[in-house]
Amino acid sequence: MVKNKPKYHIITFGCQGNKSDSERLAALLDGMGMAETGEAAEADLIVMNSCSVRQSAEDRVFGKLKVFRKLREANPNLVIAVTGCLPGRDRDRKIRAKMPEADLYFPIRDMVQMPKWLSGLRPDLFPQGDGLDGDYLKIEPRHAPGSQAFVTIQNGCNQYCTYCVVPYGRGPESNRPVADIMGEIRGLAERGVVEITLLGQVVNAFRAPDPESFSKGNPYRDHYAALLWEVNRIPGIRRLHWTAAHPRFMTDEVIDALTLPKQLNYLHLPVQSGSNEVLKRMNRKYTRDQYLDILRKVKEKRPGIALGTDIIVGFCGETEADFEDTLSLYREADFDISYNARYSPRSGTLSHKLFRDDVSREVKKERWERLQGLMGEIVLKKNQEYLGKTVEVLVDERGDGWCGGNSREMKRVRFACDRDLNGQVVRVEIGRALEWMLFGKMVDPDPQTPSLRETYA
Numbered sequence: 001m002v003k004n005k006p007k008y009h010i011i012t013f014g015c016q017g018n019k020s021d022s023e024r025l026a027a028l029l030d031g032m033g034m035a036e037t038g039e040a041a042e043a044d045l046i047v048m049n050s051c052s053v054r055q056s057a058e059d060r061v062f063g064k065l066k067v068f069r070k071l072r073e074a075n076p077n078l079v080i081a082v083t084g085c086l087p088g089r090d091r092d093r094k095i096r097a098k099m100p101e102a103d104l105y106f107p108i109r110d111m112v113q114m115p116k117w118l119s120g121l122r123p124d125l126f127p128q129g130d131g132l133d134g135d136y137l138k139i140e141p142r143h144a145p146g147s148q149a150f151v152t153i154q155n156g157c158n159q160y161c162t163y164c165v166v167p168y169g170r171g172p173e174s175n176r177p178v179a180d181i182m183g184e185i186r187g188l189a190e191r192g193v194v195e196i197t198l199l200g201q202v203v204n205a206f207r208a209p210d211p212e213s214f215s216k217g218n219p220y221r222d223h224y225a226a227l228l229w230e231v232n233r234i235p236g237i238r239r240l241h242w243t244a245a246h247p248r249f250m251t252d253e254v255i256d257a258l259t260l261p262k263q264l265n266y267l268h269l270p271v272q273s274g275s276n277e278v279l280k281r282m283n284r285k286y287t288r289d290q291y292l293d294i295l296r297k298v299k300e301k302r303p304g305i306a307l308g309t310d311i312i313v314g315f316c317g318e319t320e321a322d323f324e325d326t327l328s329l330y331r332e333a334d335f336d337i338s339y340n341a342r343y344s345p346r347s348g349t350l351s352h353k354l355f356r357d358d359v360s361r362e363v364k365k366e367r368w369e370r371l372q373g374l375m376g377e378i379v380l381k382k383n384q385e386y387l388g389k390t391v392e393v394l395v396d397e398r399g400d401g402w403c404g405g406n407s408r409e410m411k412r413v414r415f416a417c418d419r420d421l422n423g424q425v426v427r428v429e430i431g432r433a434l435e436w437m438l439f440g441k442m443v444d445p446d447p448q449t450p451s452l453r454e455t456y457a
């Protein structure tokens with residue numbers, strides 16, 4: 001009789017970094033002879049890959065645990081694991097104490113110990129008992145099928161922005177070898193992936209542990225720019241994107257690398273605030289003018305590039321004048337998109353220890369709404385400039401009579417189509433522009449990016 005494989009169910013909260021980590025978790029559990037299930041109720045093991053960026057994100061983990069408590073009543077052998085940023089930042093284990101349901105509770109980098117821990121808990125289901133050696137980033141992730149893939153190049157962060165849990169949740173910055181990154185991307189290209197997003201907490205601070213792996217002819221000394229150049233040479237990869245960058249590491253070479261042919265025509269560069277006082281309290285290590293100067297250089301190198309950012313409103317001590325500085329910076333930068341958050345203090349962070357959360361909830365909400373309004377106004381104006389222009393779209397969605405995807409500017413685009421074009425790159429002429437969607441008609445399917453041949457002939 002064929003024995004059924006034990007089943008696991010992974011729930012991922014938060015950012016792309018966590019999603020990418022979950023792909024490694026899935027590969028690890030597959031390698032232990034388990035099978036994934038989309039139904040928590042069928043699982044022998046449930047893993048929650050948590051996010052700690054805001055209280056609401058942590059609350060969701062507690063909400064799920066309540067549900068799983070009921071599942072355990074039906075299946076007393078169910079194993080529940082909590083990993084991700086939450087256990088990493090919980091140094092005094094006070095949060096752990098509120099989670100009696102969790103059998104395993106570990107920072108994501110310790111996933112390599114799961115085989116040992118699981119066989120200790122359920123030897124009947126998980127007979128192989130050794131932990132794996134070394135860095136969890138060595139585990140080859142089980143990428144989801146499709147034409148786009150996320151590739152983690154770095155874990156952790158050394159920057160210690162005062163509001164942020166990441167340096168505690170993920171630990172100090174560590175970078176993957178160039179040889180491993182290139183091997184993973186080549187494998188993805190062979191499988192038909194055409195768009196890569198490089199992931200790291202401060203992706204452009206990348207420092208190669210194996211700089212000898214860069215090609216002799218690589219024109220860049222800055223390791224991140226050099227990595228972008230190498231990825232640009234991989235046949236089959238047509239579009240390259242990365243997140244999240246820090247202004248401090250936007251060197252002239254990284255800015256120059258924005259002109260490499262496969263680089264998307266989009267840069268996401270978190271600013272967080274337009275006020276020097278607030279930036280100082282956040283420990284962002286740049287001023288408003290330095291940030292704007294970087295954008296000026298970026299726009300000179302790559303005219304027409306779309307820009308995105310992250311902003312926190314209502315940080316400790318933020319006055320109305322500070323907030324006005326953020327609005328004026330927003331106008332000056334002319335961003336296409338901003339991910340705006342209201343400051344929420346996180347225990348263990350420096351801002352929680354050093355400053356008072358003295359901007360009221362109402363004021364935070366009011367400032368957030370004003371910023372959202374400004375964003376809508378500017379993006380609509382910028383999107384109108386696409387009318388009559390042709391953009392390149394990587395198709396990733398199909399509806400009833402239409403297809404959709406992202407342009408190189410990371411604009412969402414929809415157009416009429418009567419067949420499955422998923423994974424193809426098509427050109428679409430824009431006829432209508434809304435805040436968050438461009439509509440147009442396809443003018444030709446699947447062109448090759450012309451400048452590639454010129455650059456690497």
Ligand code: SF4
Nearest residue numbers: 157159160161164166
């Ligand atoms: S750079 Fe700052 S905001 Fe980004 S992960 Fe590091 S500490 Fe957090």
